[in-house]
Amino acid sequence: MKLIIAIVQDEDSGRLISALMKEGYGVTKLATTGGFLRAGNTTLLTGVEDEKLSHALEVVERICKSRRQMVSSGLTTLDPTAMGSGAMQTNIEIMVGGATVFVMDVCRFSKF
Ligand code: 2BA
Numbered sequence: 001m002k003l004i005i006a007i008v009q010d011e012d013s014g015r016l017i018s019a020l021m022k023e024g025y026g027v028t029k030l031a032t033t034g035g036f037l038r039a040g041n042t043t044l045l046t047g048v049e050d051e052k053l054s055h056a057l058e059v060v061e062r063i064c065k066s067r068r069q070m071v072s073s074g075l076t077t078l079d080p081t082a083m084g085s086g087a088m089q090t091n092i093e094i095m096v097g098g099a100t101v102f103v104m105d106v107c108r109f110s111k112f
Helices: 012-020 050-063
Strands: 002-008 028-034 040-050 067-072 091-094 097-107
Touching: 002 050, 012 067, 028 050, 028 091, 040 050, 050 097
Parallel strands: none
Antiparallel strands: 002 040, 002 097, 028 040, 067 091
């Protein structure tokens, strides 16, 4: 058995949960926060039999879209040592998603 840990954008999470459950997978949703953007994202836990892993990952790949996002490089202006140094706050474009996925071996699965 494998545990899929999929970090996805909030916008995709509802459709992904529905699609996974429709295909018969169990899903647990966690509200998480990305370290870089400090913004909310969603982490889904899905335990799957080894032979279903590829199919489950195909569902994740089909649903989760990458999106361009503008972020402020405002850290420079929050840095007090930068005050008066002429440091400018600029916007940079990054690509977020579709999904960041970790697959782990499950040594034991129990329901009590
Ligand atoms: P965040 O850490 O908020 O990152 C959001 C997006 O910001 C990333 O999208 C990436 O495009 C960009 N980014 C992250 N760190 C950067 C940096 N040092 N410089 C420039 N741009 C940077 P994704 O790569 O699609 O990641 C989406 C979310 O997945 C991340 O949100 C984080 O919550 C998670 N994630 C990504 N890689 C991870 C890893 N190796 N371990 C744990 N979580 C991870």
